[in-house]
Amino acid sequence: MIENLAAGVQAFTSNAFLVAGEPGADSPPRNDANDANDAGRRVLVDAGSNFDVVARIGEHVEDLDAVVLTHTHPDHVGNLAAVRDAFDVETWGFDASLDQVDNELPDGGTVTMGTAEYEVLHTPGHKDDHLCLYAPEAGVLFAGDLIFQNGGFGRTDLAEGDRDALIRSIDRVRERLDGDLREMHVGHGPSVLDAPGEHVELAVRSARMG
Template sequence: MITNLARGVQSFTSNAFLVTGERPVLIDTGSNFDVVAAVREHVDDLEAVVLTHTHPDHIGNLEAVTTEFDLEPWCYDPSVDAVSSGHKIADGDTLVLGDDEYTAVHTPGHKDDHLCFYSREADVLIAGDLVFQNGSFGRTDLAEGDRATLIESIDRILEVVDEDLEAMHTGHGPSVTETPYEHIELASQMARRA
């Protein structure tokens, strides 16, 4: 099961997804709310915290989570100042999140260290800030942002995921559970027009 712990939070934060099952994992920690208490409402412990990327709204609560659960984060580049230590996830690596295996897909363009996670067996994409509902896509006006690279990353995700994708969990806004593949296709088109 995947639960957005930031749902309903009225502060500047990303979504923070708790994936429960055999291996409870937190995807992004969000910021400006007590994510530790939110985790504890669902599970007693975490096996890992995994980051889609290291923008402040996605890692603001990282220190609280790593301290409380005695973890080092998993991310694309654990040497970045925002993280300073942890475990590296390379493009194509496989991770168990909850009960399912997910493949890491390096998707820069919004930020150089951006990752998406896709499970073919669960038919789920964790998209971070690459794409959102209704064809929206990640900002490229921040440091490390690049529109052409973002378009390449969106197109790569379209090649990786199945057209009958069942769910897409995004870094902001609601998860997409009705025809998420079409939302990704629309994001690819919209990014080219903007």
């Protein structure tokens, strides 16, 4: 189960994805005594901002095992303090020197979310600490603010933005995909569940032309 907890929020926020159980499965039953085993490692990917994400997490699971950050722009971490307080949970991200990151996820490392293992890809260009998370066996990519639907790509006019680095990062993701990408979950806008690899290819071309 991968659930966008920011769906329908009108305030300025990133998406915030709750990952529990098998990708593509329905939400695990909240009060099932065996839920913890079925859900695997319950992880929030980005915390979003300006809405009550704690309440939305509670609609699906009773506890949380970790928060993984694609990067630390304010719209992705604005709710983080509330999540930490509510669930007594630690965070993982690329740069553990930042206040929002308790534990380092190094480039080339792995992290378990739900029941799937994700590869960690350092993908700067939008922000220096940006990560993408890819599960080859499950065919799932969390693209953060690197790639969006219909060939969109992350802005590079903010601090730490670098268009050339962004293009290299998109290329790296495109080359790593094994051709069986089934789901791409992005930092803003809808997830891409129909031929997401085509959207990655389009983003490469669009970033070079933009």
